[in-house]
Amino acid sequence: xxxxxxVDAKRPSRRGLLFAGAATGLGAIAALGIDSxxxxxxxxxxxxxxxxxxxxxxxxxxxxxxxxxxxAYASYVGLSLREEVDRDGVQKLLRLLTDDAARLTQGREALxxxxxxxxxxxxxxxxxxxxxxxxxxxxxxxxxxxxxxPEFGIxxxxxxxxxxxxxxxxxxxxxxxxxxxxxxxxxxxxxxxxVKWIQDGFRRAxxxxxxxxxxxxxxxxxxxxxxxxxxxxxxxQLVWNEDGSTTMxxxxxxxxxxxxxxxxxxxxxxxxxxxxxxxxxxxxSQEHDEPDFRRLTVNGFxxxxxxxxxxxxxxxxxxxxxxxxxxxxxxxxxxxxxxxxGLIFVSYQKSVSKQYVPLQxxxxxxxxxxxxxxxxxxxxxxxxxxxxEQGFIGDTLFAA
Amino acid sequence: MLSASALVFLAxxxxxxxxxxxxxxxxxxxxAKDLWLKATEDDMSSAFGIIENTGSSDxxxxxxxxxxxxxxxxxxxxxxxxxxxxxREKTGGFTIPAHGELELTPGENHLMIMDxxxxxxxxxxxxxxxxxxxxxxxxxxxxxKDFAGAKESYDGTPSQSGHGH
Numbered sequence: 001x002x003x004x005x006x007v008d009a010k011r012p013s014r015r016g017l018l019f020a021g022a023a024t025g026l027g028a029i030a031a032l033g034i035d036s037x038x039x040x041x042x043x044x045x046x047x048x049x050x051x052x053x054x055x056x057x058x059x060x061x062x063x064x065x066x067x068x069x070x071x072a073y074a075s076y077v078g079l080s081l082r083e084e085v086d087r088d089g090v091q092k093l094l095r096l097l098t099d100d101a102a103r104l105t106q107g108r109e110a111l112x113x114x115x116x117x118x119x120x121x122x123x124x125x126x127x128x129x130x131x132x133x134x135x136x137x138x139x140x141x142x143x144x145x146x147x148x149x150p151e152f153g154i155x156x157x158x159x160x161x162x163x164x165x166x167x168x169x170x171x172x173x174x175x176x177x178x179x180x181x182x183x184x185x186x187x188x189x190x191x192x193x194x195v196k197w198i199q200d201g202f203r204r205a206x207x208x209x210x211x212x213x214x215x216x217x218x219x220x221x222x223x224x225x226x227x228x229x230x231x232x233x234x235x236x237q238l239v240w241n242e243d244g245s246t247t248m249x250x251x252x253x254x255x256x257x258x259x260x261x262x263x264x265x266x267x268x269x270x271x272x273x274x275x276x277x278x279x280x281x282x283x284x285s286q287e288h289d290e291p292d293f294r295r296l297t298v299n300g301f302x303x304x305x306x307x308x309x310x311x312x313x314x315x316x317x318x319x320x321x322x323x324x325x326x327x328x329x330x331x332x333x334x335x336x337x338x339x340x341x342g343l344i345f346v347s348y349q350k351s352v353s354k355q356y357v358p359l360q361x362x363x364x365x366x367x368x369x370x371x372x373x374x375x376x377x378x379x380x381x382x383x384x385x386x387x388x389e390q391g392f393i394g395d396t397l398f399a400a
Numbered sequence: 401m402l403s404a405s406a407l408v409f410l411a412x413x414x415x416x417x418x419x420x421x422x423x424x425x426x427x428x429x430x431x432a433k434d435l436w437l438k439a440t441e442d443d444m445s446s447a448f449g450i451i452e453n454t455g456s457s458d459x460x461x462x463x464x465x466x467x468x469x470x471x472x473x474x475x476x477x478x479x480x481x482x483x484x485x486x487x488r489e490k491t492g493g494f495t496i497p498a499h500g501e502l503e504l505t506p507g508e509n510h511l512m513i514m515d516x517x518x519x520x521x522x523x524x525x526x527x528x529x530x531x532x533x534x535x536x537x538x539x540x541x542x543x544x545k546d547f548a549g550a551k552e553s554y555d556g557t558p559s560q561s562g563h564g565h
Contacts, residue, residue, distance in 0.1 A: 089523070092522070092523025092524070093523060095523060095543070096522065096523050096543065096545065099543070111434055111436040111543070111545055112436055112438075112448075112545040112546075112547045114548075114549065187546060188522065188545060188546065190546060191439070191521070191522040191523075191546055192522070192523075
């Protein structure tokens with residue numbers, strides 16, 4: 001226990017830091033390094049590969065946590081600034097939180113960290129910050145890009161899942177790491193802000209399936225097949241602003257598993273236009289086959305129906321595309337219900353109004369999936385560019 | 401990123417007075433990292449972090465000063481007669497061995513800042529000056545953070561409130 005070994009207890013072990021450093025820089029060689037170090041660390045489980053020491057760089061042109069391969073666990077925290085917090089105050093807050101994030105993501109304890117042992121296994125921890133209208137106005141920056149979405153007919157928005165002045169998006173492949181980082185960040189935010197909402201999300205655990213596999217939602221669907229691919233020209237054109245920023249739409253979409261249970265397999269596939277087993281379009285055989293929207297059945301009906309989700313989500317305008325990076329949620333139900341589940345829909349795009357809104361308007365007008373899904377939360381944030389050492393997230397907006 | 405920034409002042413070099421071979425001023429071999437202070441409304445704060453001696457001679461911190469308070473000190477935490485942990489002035493200062501480091505930790509050694517002239521609030525930066533036995537000194541700037549711990553009792557007072565002065 002910590003009390004018996006006060007020296008080691010104070011900081012992550014040097015071995016832990018070595019792991020983290022190796023995993024960051026050296027790719028395949030690092031993997032070997034981790035294995036061999038892991039052997040010396042735990043003779044009992046000699047060949048067990050350990051992922052806890054892996055890190056994602058914090059500093060850079062863009063914030064981490066967007067093009068990062070999605071980690072298994074994410075926590076989205078919406079904060080409301082306290083009334084008395086002014087421009088100077090919000091900068092102080094951002095400096096504190098940036099420092100915490102810079103340390104924790106690299107497997108180092110934060111300053112004043114009371115549980116430093118929990119910081120030693122970052123498991124690809126990322127902390128991504130988003131600014132709502134209030135923070136942008138304090139920065140003296142335009143908030144036009146993050147105004148609330150127009151009302152959609154299908155929305156049943158609840159204030160407890162909506163809005164927020166400052167977003168913390170914390171993600172890692174280890175749930176304990178996420179909890180510790182969240183607690184540390186919120187301890188430093190407490191003097192400046194209150195928690196408006198916290199949304200916990202998850203995907204498949206790391207190592208359950210190959211990285212890069214399209215995620216499945218709790219309807220069992222392959223969710224996110226058609227997506228912008230980080231690093232491509234398309235992605236750069238449609239996601240990143242010139243200064244390295246982007247915008248994020250976060251929608252809490254309740255999924256009614258009870259009524260979904262009433263739908264047989266063919267009805268489920270019909271509603272989306274894809275098969276359930278591998279996500280292939282109903283006109284194809286592989287997940288990434290291009291759907292043939294003109295193909296008809298022998299009876300003359302469209303194979304991918306007019307109200308199928310994938311038809312409605314597609315625009316003729318190639319500019320109306322977004323980068324999706326969502327998570328599942330599953331929280332304790334109320335009353336007689338046995339589940340309360342859904343999707344934390346997250347999209348990144350240069351322009352909310354030109355890319356996300358037209359897409360969502362089409363889905364709002366007609367989408368077979370709307371029978372079982374209900375948006376209950378909504379928030380829009382500017383995701384500032386990344387920062388350099390000595391800087392803080394958002395510093396360029398405050399300097400302007 | 402918040403890291404302690406340092407300014408070194410190389411005041412009167414005592415080694416030349418004693419006629420010993422010229423040694424580096426103590427402050428020039430000091431590196432501080434991960435420094436921070438506990439936020440406080442009006443009574444007391446402490447500074448924590450790691451003070452590293454990169455030199456080949458021992459150095460001794462004899463004093464800490466700061467513009468935010470006229471009442472500052474070097475404190476250690478020790479058990480009193482009844483076994484409770486209490487803090488008290490570190491007699492003779494903190495000596496950091498050559499190539500060694502001093503860890504300043506809540507509940508253990510720390511730099512004490514009593515009765516600050518104004519509240520030290522989370523996110524503020526505070527400058528501290530460490531003075532060494534050869535009169536050289538180093539200025540360090542560190543952030544203030546909210547911290548629930550570090551409620552040391554001050555030796556010699558009956559108060560158990562943690563505000564013992």
